[in-house]
Amino acid sequence: MTDSHPGGTAASEGADTPEDSPLLEVESLEVHYPIRKGLLRREVGRVRAVDGVSFSIGRGETLGLVGESGCGKTSTALSILRLEEPTGGEIRFDGDRVMRLSGAALRAFRRRTQLVVQDPNEAFNPRMRVGEAVAEPLVLHGMDDETRRRRLVESMLERVGLSASDADRYPHEFSDGEKQRLAIARALVPDPDLIVADEPTSALDARVKADVLALLDDVRREFDVSVLFISHDVDVVRRFCDRVAVMYLGEIVEKGPIDTVLASPAHPYTRVLLGSVPSLDPTDRGRSRPLTDTVPDPADPPGGCRFHTRCPEVIRPDDVDLPADLWERVARFRFSVAAGELPDGIGHDGSEDAAVTPATVREAFALPDRLPDDAVERAVADAVSAIVHGDLEAAHRRLAETVPSVCERAEPIAVVESDRTVRCHRYDPGVEAEPRTWSRNGE
Amino acid sequence: MSVDDPPRRERRSAAPTRFGVHDDGERDEPLLSVTDLRTYIRADGGPVRAVDGVSFAVDRGETVCLVGESGSGKSVTCQSLTGIVPRPPAEILGGEVRFDGTSILGDESRLRRVRGDRIGHVFQNPQHALDPVYPVGEQIVEAIRIHRPVGRDRARERAIELLGSVGIPRPATRLDDHPHEFSGGMRQRVAIAIGLAAEPDLLVADEPMTAVDVTVQARLIELFRGLVDDGLAVLLVTHDLRVVAALADRVLVMFGGTIVERGPVQEVFERPAHPYTQALFASYDGSGSGGDRPQRRPDATASPPDGTVSRSDGTTFRTQRTPRGDLPTDGCRFRGQCSHAIEACRGPEQPRAYPVENAATHAASCVYYADGRDPGPVLEAGRASRPEAAEGDDD
DSSP, X not given: OOSOOTTXXXXXXXXXXXXXXXXXXXXXXXXXXXXXETTTTEEXXXXXXXXXXXXXXXXXXXXXXXXXXXXXXXXXXXHHTTSSOOSEEEEEETTEEGGGOOHHXXXXXXXXXXXXXXXXXXXXXXXXXXXXXXXXXXXXXXXXXXXXXXXXXXXXXXXXXXXXXXXGSOGGGSXXXXXXXXXXXXXXXXXXXXXXXXXXXXXXXXXXXXXXXXXXXXXXXXXXXEEEEEESOHHHHHHHOSEEEEEETTEEEEEEEHHHHHHSXXXXXXXXXXXXXXOSSTTOOOOOOOSOOOOOXXXXXXXXXXXXXXXXXXXXXXXXXXXXXXXXXXXXHHHXXXXXXXXXXXXXXXXXXXXXXXXXXXXXXXXXXXXXXXXXXXXXXXXXXXXXTTOHHHHHHHHHHHOOOHHHHSOOOEEEETTEEEEOGGGOTTSXXXXXXOXXXXX | OTXXXXXXHHHHHSOOOBTTBOOOOOOOSOSEEEEEEEEEEOOTTSOEEEEEEEEEEEOTTOEEEEEOOTTSSHHHHHHHHTTOSOTTTEEEEEEEEEETTEEOTTOHHHHHHHBTTTEEEEOSOHHHHSOTTSOHHHHHHHHHHHHSOOOHHHHHHHHHHHHHHTTOSSHHHHTTOOGGGSOHHHXXXXXXXXXXXXXXXXXXXXXXXXXXXXXXXXXXXXXXHHHHHTTOEEEEEESOHHHHHHHOSEEEEEETTEEEEEEEHHHXXXXXXXXXXXXXXXXXXXXXXXXTOOOSSTTTTTOOTTTEXXXXXXXXXXXXXXXTTTSOSSSOTTGGGOTTOOGGGGOSSOOOOEESTTOSSOEEOOGGGSTTSOOHHHHHHHHHTOGGGGGGGGO
């Protein structure tokens, strides 16, 4: 890549931003989608896809963004590339405010940031030779010299493990892994500073995946590109990224160096996420379990800490006098009832069922006949009896008024713990609760 | 064989078992046994040997995982069992499939009785299994009533039970929802509920947890474990070794339409024996820091990213141009990508399944394990690719 590139690099070289400042800074990013109803399309609510996300990516650094589907990873990525309009916050690329870019500066930004998508089959026009497809960014950015384009494309195809003559073939002649190599070639051709890779290996087989990842890793070092790597695959993130940010319901709950976060996750959600990945040891079949499986609606996220409805480490209120394990069972009971996740055989059809007795309900949630804390016991007893009568709603209300935790009252602040940032009350020195130690199976 | 015949005939005449309840008769025959199954797919330039001489068995209450990458023949194998593979272009050329003592392959009337009834199917993409215009309850009721002479009301009750048992909250209120009103993981559970509608003895599940998040996957794994504890036999197709480790009793590794390795899950994970299995495991190494680990792929030097593999005889082999077209159709299908390949791998027959280190149930279809040959170098490579090595990072 010794040829100079169209669009110029004035923005990066001429600017007075010091080289050690991050390439990309994202501050309190918000992407809300309005929910509209009725003839007048009145806004009746907002899906908070991304809700106050901040992070930065250094030059040549790879940041992994992990989380389950619907957590806002892709909306974040699209906003960064200015393919989507954020509703709030600030994105700075090489010191420039991305949302303010226009004209030549915007074109330069478009050249310097590239996207690699998950499904390589959707990334190429089936009627366009791949050489033209890979050269397209060069054309768009004003490189008119066809022989030079061709030379660049051919060298790039060889760089990604294909051959120069492949430029004349059509996409269907390539396997998925090769198509993803082509996508990488196309992203690299305009000599970008940042590549956003959205699940680039999820659609590939294990061996092909390993090869494509190795290639991505090589070229990002060789071309000194920063990468925002979006994935739900912890193995892949572990192998590829320098740092990782974990998202849940539109927020980053934990971020830090890859080895720190993946070896000893601090946030309960990160722990659940890692503990859900089955071990490669067939004798180890445990997993850490969230209180409930239901992911809350991002249009109406839970108050306080958004993870509290599923958090196995939800903090016990001061006035509740229960040992930790009993408290967790009460919390599981409460949020399972709220989510309607009752075990098989209890309250399925909402009608009265002769087989459901207070004893069976307690047994299903491993609750003892009597809890040592009187107030909690009364609430649990009322809720149990409401469930026996098929009134889940009443059971839920009764439990909610008795056992509020700091986790649902207050939004956790971002706490810096040595080299990582965690948003969990347990790490907040102002909250009387200690972080728990972690092991893979949550025991 | 003649010694085996009389009891087999007796079982054939026995009343069909229903609702997962079996008579107490002795059974020395597995629930499902597949012998030398061959399914070719017509294509320009000659048939693709999608399934080329596959034999295996699944016992009652057992989970068998069929592992391999796309195009290895896993799905076509499953679809051939009950004849749901699209014909044409596919054609089942030979082999025998016995289910509960009866030969079913090619017998359309028997297949119709078994398919969806005693053998349930779950597919990777629930969108394909669910009709978007009907409420899910309707679809489950339909699946029940096709196979069972029950009234609508009883079938509806059963549908609620089924939805509840696959972990759908408030199933009674979800019955009239349409598929699009469910999340991806929930839709997959509905698809599993439909597969279970007739209380099958065997569930054939093709990548049922590939398109879902890890937390949902963890729930589905627990769901499958529970079903197996209740006596269901499962044939699970997956390319995810972690899912295999979590669920399988036994593993079958497929490559190029053939089974290259088989054995109990712990044996196979402890001692991946076939070079292909080893390559698969090596690509799985989850360690990012990777410090003390050697090259991830034993043949990494022979396989630069351009997809060219050097054979030991000095010639090179281009991988993946047309994913299946380049594979040999005789001998060991993996030999072109195998760093241990020798003349004996050329065939003409696929190497027999030789026992690995004298284990009775662990076998690799690789000439290195034949009598009188030393599998040492291959096994050594296998030790380096053992996936557990990556686990250190987790703890």
